[in-house]
Amino acid sequence: MNDSKEVVRSTGKGFVQTVVDVGGQKGFQPTNAQLSLIRGYQTAMTNALQNKGITWSDIVLDQKLYQDLVNSAQMGFDMQVENTLFPIPRRDKNAGKFRFTFQLGSNGYLWRAMKYSYGKVLDATPRLLYKGDTFIPHFRDMNHPYDTFEYEPKDILAEKKDEDIVGGFVYIIYDNPMQNKLVIMNRAEINKHRSLAQSDNVWSQWYGAMAKKTLIIKAAKAIPLDPSKIDDVYQQSQIIESEGTDLDTQNDILDQQASGDIIDTPELPPAAPAMSAPIPAAVPQPAAKPAAAQEHKVVMPDKAF
Known part of the structure; x- marks a missing residue:
């Protein structure tokens, strides 16, 4: 971990390469699609910070953050597709800064379920x-x-x-x-x-x-879900999901994150342009329609059924 910190400081690597080098496991080779997703993460995270009046210098950048981003890219989550994955900056009472957690949106739930x-x-x-x-x-x-x-x-x-x-x-x-x-x-x-x-x-x-x-x-x-498809990427995604949605344990999560080494990336490049990779397109409903018994026909009443 210390080696990674020194590499980032001495070479001034950009955001995407830092995510790949620090967050990926040994031998991790991202695809072009995954690199595009990570560039999109930078844009979405930058926008989230601007909406809150926070700067990148106020964010704790540690290995945990980069691992979460790599996992999200491996899962195929696109933060710039509506309701897929939201970057949420939350104040860390110990570090005196903010940390990103990630909240899964409705399309994110569906994307993951369809994939597995x-x-x-x-x-x-x-x-x-x-x-x-x-x-x-x-x-x-x-x-x-x-x-x-x-x-x-x-x-x-x-x-x-x-x-x-x-x-x-x-x-x-x-x-x-x-x-x-x-x-x-x-x-x-x-x-x-x-x-x-x-x-x-x-x-x-x-x-x-x-x-x-x-x-x-x-x-x-x-x-x-297909048990044969469940892998480390899926399991880690569930952990990230719990960190982003379980507010009752948020302070405990931040306390655990605080023990990680911080990666110093003083010069973040400009945000990447917007991109999009929508979830699979809908297909028409099958035309076949079994005959229904007339006594089972229901007309929606004036109040909730």
């Missing part, structure tokens, strides 16, 4: 249900070989109001349709997640958007 899924996931698009919509779920049973549904909005051209949302669903479509899975949430379930938010400002202004994010996260957690 048992079977190939083609699509997991969230949809909201409004008063008057017709929604008929068909879960796998003797009459249905896999989950499916029927959905007919009351008026597709009508203005959609947040107060009319009664729930939502995600239809997880696999390359093998026998694995297709339907995930449903009603408004009461969505509101439970809202109640856990530190601030209600975003929810009150953008209820529909936040409801969709909540549906995506639930769908991601409903995707079975």
Whole structure:
């Protein structure tokens, strides 16, 4: 670790090369895509600092930070893709500076689940249900070989109001349709997640958007993982996730990080230009629709189901 510190100081390596050299394990050879992601991390982190009125000189730059960035690049997380991974600067009471933690967004949860899924996931698009919509779920049973549904909005051209949302669903479509899975949430379930938010400002202004994010996260957690795919990158990603979201143990995490060596990178290069690597594109819902028994047809009521 001391050797790495001296190399950085004597050569004045840039941000990306420092991340690779200090954060990567011995023999780590980043791909061009991973290098692009790391450049994007620099941009996103710089923007996060500017929004908080913090400078890079106020940030603790240690091996733990660089390892987290390498892991995120190996996972394929793109901080410049909406709701994937957020860099969060938090004050370290011991160092008298700030440290970056990383919070996983809804698209980040889905990206990771799709990457490590048992079977190939083609699509997991969230949809909201409004008063008057017709929604008929068909879960796998003797009459249905896999989950499916029927959905007919009351008026597709009508203005959609947040107060009319009664729930939502995600239809997880696999390359093998026998694995297709339907995930449903009603408004009461969505509101439970809202109640856990530190601030209600975003929810009150953008209820529909936040409801969709909540549906995506639930769908991601409903995707079975392939044990043969689980590796060190996945396991470390879970640790980073817990550090970014578990505020109750944040001080303990920072205390542990404080024991690491600090890498001095006095001259950070200008932020890299914006780039984008979106998550896999959605595919159309299968056209086949099993016939439904008329007595099972449900019309969304005026209140949450």
